[in-house]
Amino acid sequence: MTMTRKKALIVWGGWDGHQPREVAAIFAELLRGEQFDVTVSDTLDCYKDAELMADLDLIVPVWTMGTIEREQLQPLLDMVHAGCGIAGCHGGMGDSFRNEVEYQHMVGGQWVAHPGNDGVRYDVNMAAADDPLTSGIGDFEVCSEQYYMHVDPAIKVHATTDFDGVKMPVVWTKRWGQGKVYYNSLGHQADIVNMPQMRELMRRGFLWAARSRA
Template sequence: MSQKALIVWGGWDGHEPEQIAGIFKNILEEENFEVEVSHSLDTYADGEKLKTFDLIVPHWTMGKIENEYVRNISQAVMSGVGLAGCHGGMCDSFRNDVDWQFMTGGNWVAHPGNDGVEYMVNIKHSSSPLLSGMEDFKVVSEQYYLHVDPAVEVLATTRFPVVEGPHSTNKAVDMPVVWTKRWGEGRVFYNSLGHHADIVARHEVTEIMRRGFLWCAEGKKLADHPSSDTLKFYSGMGDSQ
């Protein structure tokens, strides 16, 4: 049985959400996913349907979302459904919704120099093998400065400052670009690259997203069919309480 993915795109047109949704659809179909694409936040109204997917891919910049819809997504991810996205389509989606920000692991706050900044993306050696074998690479785009959940596992970073500004009087910082986190039984993946479709279409970014999609979707399978070790862990949790 093929895995199922849901892509929901919209919001600010400057991020070329329809084009990027098309790139994501192609990546997933090449990996034999059955893909549903929607241009409406009302797609999130059916919480039980959301739980039938292996992966949810939001690409919606700014705007507002119903509290019920965020709860539905959160519950689906907690049940094991993966959540993966990029740039403002996931971590600048709903600026007034802290529940969304808590789940996704971060929130955009600035991009000094705006579009056209040349900077390096540094692949980080961490406990996750997700980006193993990939090399550091340069990109010319927006360089995202984010407020980031300390619980995330950082897989790639970029050095600030590149462009001078009020932040430059602080020490240099390595800002997360790619990260993973857990939300209940589900896996969450984020990549801050992707201001325009041409950036997402770069082979490095496409490969990062492909790996993230597959990793997140795999979590659904593990949640539905936990190993004997996992079952022992959860069954023993009550013994120490």
Template sequence: MPVSSAVPRSALVVRGGWEGHAPVATTELFIPALRAAGFVVEVADSLDVYCDAELLAGTDLVVQCWSEGERREDLTEKQSAGLVAAVAAGTGFAGWHGGVLAAFRNPDYLRMVGGLFLFHPPEFLTYRVEIAAEHAGHPIVAGLGDFDVHSEQYWMLTDARNTVLATTSVDARDGGQGGDAVPMPVAWTRRWGAGKVFVSAVGHRVEDLRESTVRTLTERGLLWAAR
């Protein structure tokens, strides 16, 4: 029987920053699914990994969970340039909640991700997440119905070029302007050069990501983003 010469795909999990978003526990939820899908998984706890051009060039997917903390740590110019260039060259990038959206303020990083966290009400809310009808056949959300989440509800600035897969309705009082509730993106995809990007706003706690629909959506998003 011939031996397969296929090279397994590589995933790099970059985690750290503010412990309130449980970067270790939340990423550990998805590492088994990546391995089951045939990825060799490497874990990094330093942002300097984004300066390793050779490593990133051989990486098919970066999963990031790194939220800014009290030190307001941002990407250095070299770290940002390394990550953004790798994704533009074809490395996938994916993550959830503050691990991506409340991570860094570097302009090039934000252009790549397509969104930035601004605000959430101080209390947890139960809110409805609705799958976008026009993208219901997308492989990340195909077959999934609308679902409820009890957690932080993110108010964000997002890029008009995102492909929004799911939205929620945000109370107008939280927008500071009054009037009717407004739709807010919850999950989206986008392209950055040759690379694919997946972002979900859900995932403040491990419990959020364990919910069956959220977990399915997130796992599919990670796999979709990979090269």
């Protein structure tokens, strides 16, 4: 029996400091390695392409800050609510479109601060040894931005960091209607996204979030 390949859309842009083009390339490589058909776009107008959107199993946003028009945003929200997965990291998903509270509701959180900026050394701690999204990866150290997030209490937390005595979520999942949402606050630039632990976390997150064709 021939298996239908899943389809993913990566949308990159916004603030250049997060190296969205380079991060999008890493994510495209990961997804193609998992036999996804991948479309990469550098315009938010792709969300208005009804034919493209209708066939997707996974959307991967890599777009920090910026603005999005209602006719671009609404199809994204609707597609995820109807069952298409969404997965991303750092500001490319957790600090997009700061005025769009419905987008933030879908994601499950929003970046608000990173005291010390880039170069902070901190540990990322897995929440449970038997969690299939994190098992075998183990705790690890990062030298990067440490994100302080405002988060939805409905999220399921898979990894955390100690933020001045606060157990701050780093990796979480949630549902938006029928769609699965995966977020990872790591990934300031491509070198962090390329860390073995981060690549594996994102690979598992992509596979978990993608719409099931079973």
